[in-house]
Amino acid sequence: MGANDLQQTITLHRPTKVETPPGPWTVEAIQALLDKPLMDLLFEAQTVHRQHFPEGDIELATLLSVKTGGCPENCGYCPQSAEFDTGVKAQKLMEVDEVLRAAQAAKDAGATRFCMGAAWRAPKDRDVEKVAVLIEAVKGLGMQTCATLGMLEPHHAHQLKAAGLDYYNHNLDTAPEYYTDIVDTRSYQDRLDTLAHVRSAGISVCCGGIVGMGEQPVHRAGLIAQLANLNPYPESVPINSLVRVPGTPLADSEPVDPFDFVRIIAVSRITMPTARVRLSAGRQQMGDAVQALCFMAGANSIFYGDKLLVTGNPDVDADVQLLRKLGLRSRRTTAAEEAGACA
Numbered sequence: 001m002g003a004n005d006l007q008q009t010i011t012l013h014r015p016t017k018v019e020t021p022p023g024p025w026t027v028e029a030i031q032a033l034l035d036k037p038l039m040d041l042l043f044e045a046q047t048v049h050r051q052h053f054p055e056g057d058i059e060l061a062t063l064l065s066v067k068t069g070g071c072p073e074n075c076g077y078c079p080q081s082a083e084f085d086t087g088v089k090a091q092k093l094m095e096v097d098e099v100l101r102a103a104q105a106a107k108d109a110g111a112t113r114f115c116m117g118a119a120w121r122a123p124k125d126r127d128v129e130k131v132a133v134l135i136e137a138v139k140g141l142g143m144q145t146c147a148t149l150g151m152l153e154p155h156h157a158h159q160l161k162a163a164g165l166d167y168y169n170h171n172l173d174t175a176p177e178y179y180t181d182i183v184d185t186r187s188y189q190d191r192l193d194t195l196a197h198v199r200s201a202g203i204s205v206c207c208g209g210i211v212g213m214g215e216q217p218v219h220r221a222g223l224i225a226q227l228a229n230l231n232p233y234p235e236s237v238p239i240n241s242l243v244r245v246p247g248t249p250l251a252d253s254e255p256v257d258p259f260d261f262v263r264i265i266a267v268s269r270i271t272m273p274t275a276r277v278r279l280s281a282g283r284q285q286m287g288d289a290v291q292a293l294c295f296m297a298g299a300n301s302i303f304y305g306d307k308l309l310v311t312g313n314p315d316v317d318a319d320v321q322l323l324r325k326l327g328l329r330s331r332r333t334t335a336a337e338e339a340g341a342c343a
């Protein structure tokens, strides 16, 4: 084969634009994407990513557990369930001053989104009233607000929206047919109902899942199909790698193959092209090179701050260095530059 033939081959195999089918996605179609040669999949995901996020910025979202532990649900992955002996001490809802201090510190460190998590099955009316005060206060700092409080009634979603809630996080976690292996105190349909209430109230949806819970490849494909077929699909998609916490039923799960994790990110990007795909829990065990591949695959958001809810996360300094090494800019830096400010 001469040089011209080689050039021809390369040209023929270089897509200039990837047309993403609008869905609905079948599990088989998702599985076929997951099974592609890794380099082809990465190339396709990166092409889709650049079409929809030409700035290539990374969103920094900081988490705070505003009500920790003692949860009546039995989610097999979760250190905050009262059913498991994980050493997590139950604490009551935090006061507004303390939450505001944490949010201000997150903002000062460069985060643009602040997500408040509560270990509730479902908040009561008085809980929602108190969280609404927290949301108003954080919103007043000029940050995007997110909350994850468990199942919501429609009127709760409206109250949270009125308080200034931008995003509600409620994960589907895995495929419907594997869900009962992971939790049996609520159903998949309960999760879908809350997502529908959040959507109807005009709050943006943050919804993703966890890999590494002993699921089969078809369950990973099933999770992505569920997420991508939500109409519309979520604005934020957190992809968590299980943090294996001693005392939880899933503590001894087989770790996920890093390339399989990268594939999940890539297929999330391809099937939900305009979503912020968040490289979420599990980064401490991941290493810089795998995280870089995840960004290549289309992840454009991370949890930023030394702690997730009760478990650890990479230090802020390590993340700042990682982004710098990779030449990636955070979302705030991009906004500041756009405004003509000094970055």
Ligand code: SAM
Pocket: 077, 078, 079, 080, 117, 118, 119, 120, 121, 148, 149, 150, 151, 169, 170, 171, 173, 209, 210, 240, 241, 242, 243, 244, 245, 281, 309
């Ligand atoms: N109680 C609320 C609920 O379950 O919706 C909100 C808090 S809950 C801790 C939020 C999400 O964190 C879960 O849906 C799950 O996806 C994720 N999560 C919890 N424990 C995890 C772990 N050990 N590893 C990875 N992700 C985890």
Ligand code: DTB
Pocket: 063, 079, 080, 117, 148, 169, 171, 208, 209, 238, 239, 240, 243, 280, 281, 308, 309, 310, 311, 312
């Ligand atoms: C999400 O998808 N992951 C975050 C956030 N949404 C609330 C929680 C991760 C929790 C990891 C274990 C812990 O620290 O409790």
Ligand code: SF4
Pocket: 071, 072, 073, 074, 075, 078, 079, 080, 081, 118, 119, 120, 121, 150
């Ligand atoms: Fe409770 Fe949420 Fe943990 Fe499940 S994931 S046990 S609902 S805090």
